[in-house]
Amino acid sequence: MTPHHPHGAQKRLFTSESVTDGHPDKMADQISDAVLDGVLTKDPLGRVACETALCTGTVLVFGEISTDAYVDIPGIVRQTIRDIGYTRAKYGFDFETCGVLVSIDEQSPDIAQGVNTGGAGDQGMMVGFACDETPELMPAPIQLAHRLARRLSSARRDGTLRWARPDGKTQVTVEYDSDGRPRRVDTVLVSVQHSEEVSSEQLFADVQEHVVNPIVPAEWLDAETKRYVNPTGRFVVGGPQGDAGLTGRKI
Secondary structure, three states: OEEEOOOOOOOEEEEEEEEOOOOHHHHHHHHHHHHHHHHHHHOOOOEEEEEEEEEOOEEEEEEEEEOOOOOOHHHHHHHHHHHHOOEEHHHOEEOOOOEEEEEEEOOOHHHHHHHHHHOOOOOOOOOOOOOOOOOOOOOHHHHHHHHHHHHHHHHHHOOOOOOEEEEEEEEEEEEEOOOOOEEEEEEEEEEEEEOOOOOHHHHHHHHHHHHHHHHOOHHHOOOOOEEEEOOOOOOOOOHHHHOOEEOOOOO
């Protein structure tokens, strides 16, 4: 998220991004979450520190798991990828044919000793607060980016955007007034993986009609709002084929 203060103006711009479930980093998050769910379903006292990495045709699941239950990790991985929508090789990734490598050890006894007494096995520092810009109590840029990403994914799944593929990203820049209140959307950017056949003109028109306009409040859009769809011009190669994915890189 990048704040920007135009010189001599009593306004500021703030940008946030979100990704769809088919983005490789988000795929990694979902696989790790699914492994955790699989363990806790069978063993509520299980301990899971599971990381996932993806690249072309390959998924690596690694980390530490302490449980007495048997969990079919490769099966969980393939089912998660199938649910995301990578079901055909022409999408760049296929849940049936991808390689799944699993390297799991039991939790270190040194770490386990600390978890037994303290209840947490890692350190971290988080900063955040609620605000009244949206019903979700989130800042407007990230709320809009998340909603656009969800809408993009649902429009692919329900067949509204028949040319859409699972990978995608949204980015929203909101202009704030001198009192720190959101007043308009300065920029909306949507990147979406697509089939070979669709034209850039249809891409732009469909995304505006079925994704942007239903989500972004009309009063926040004006003639000066900048709208971009796949600004690099082409997004056929996507998912883990186009970029490596790793757990924890996306909020």
